[in-house]
Amino acid sequence: MFPTTYYLIRQAMSNVSLSNITKKFRAVTALDDVSFRVNDGEFFVLLGPTGAGKTTTLRVIAGLEKQDVGSVAFDDEAVDTFTPADRDVAFVFQQYSLYPTMSVYDNLAFPLRSPVHRVPEDEIKIKIRSVAEILRIAHLLERKTARLSGGEMQRVSIGRAIVRDPRVFLMDEPLSNLDAKLRESLRVELKHLQKTLGKTILYVTHDQIEALTMADRIAVLNEGQIVQQGTPDDIYDRPATTFVAQLVGTPRINLLEAARQDGQVIIRNSALTLDAPQQKIPDTLLLGIRPEDIKLSAQGKFAGKVMLKEPLGVETVLHIQSGSQNLLALVPGMTDVKIGDAVNFNIADDKLHFFDTKRNRLNA
Secondary structure, eight states: OOOSOOTTOOOOOOOEEEEEEEEEETTEEEEEEEEEEEOTTOEEEEEOOTTSSHHHHHHHHHTSSOOSEEEEEETTEEOTTSOHHHHTEEEEOSSOOOOTTSBHHHHHHGGGGSTTTOOOHHHHHHHHHHHHHHHTOGGGTTSBGGGSOHHHHHHHHHHHHHTTOOSEEEEESTTTTSOHHHHHHHHHHHHHHHHHHTOEEEEEESOHHHHHHHOSEEEEEETTEEEEEEOHHHHHHSOSBHHHHHHSOSSOOEEEEEEEETTEEEETTSSOEEEOOSSOOOSEEEEEEOGGGEEEOTTOSEEEEEEEEEEOSSEEEEEEEETTEEEEEEEESOOOOOTTOEEEEEEOGGGOEEEETTTOBBOO
């Protein structure tokens, strides 16, 4: 898709560390003792709902906001006293932040012509041609940005960050304004681009699909606090809280009130009883079952009735009622099961998630 070497890439990488960052806006605590580390050349994603503190985290790293407590370091050197310009980061925003009356070429050249950089014009030309080749926008260089599509404008916005060759890329939901098909295409391209250039990217999103498909590691942020860090597999397969379990996964995870009794897990208001695992679990708990771990089978141990069917093409979501509990099940393809059908199913007991009702944390 892309060439493997480029004139403008120094292959310099940086790690970023946040230590005990707290940031308040009057009575509102936007960040509460936030700590994490982004490694050299890593695609690190901050995932969380609106208002979780994701953008504030990026602004603190960039030096656009000053934290009340804690420290930010690049390559293990504190940068708390550095100006935004001295930190040498590139910020890609949700809005494209382009100059509409300028050509694509001049938009890309703009940061290189600033008093901070003052790059010679012949070098600017080489850098821009290289970036345009990377992002497949070479044919657009003479076009005004006001005449570009959303996807083209975001490519230019990303290109303007790349051409500076910064230490770190900070990206604040850069794909959220695009349609679904274009988001999917740019996700693939952006991940490939990061791996090819070997750059450190800290990427903010509320979209769990973006996080799971793009990240080397994820930090889940909620109400200004990091609630879990790990690989996409860690976050999906071993969620630390019901918040994390519900944040990732489509369709949503089934969370059912249950109790441990005589070596079994009894799901309330249903006829569902499972063997208790070997590890210690609480007496009262929330049982998490991913929809893909409910398997239809004519000889299945459990029975229920199909109340709703959602065909999605490559898979179908079934709403199965058992007692007064409603379970979401994900089955492959366009199933011939109909609404009102009685079905039997099994539950993959090695994929169950056990959450303490009181502490709301995974017991493992």
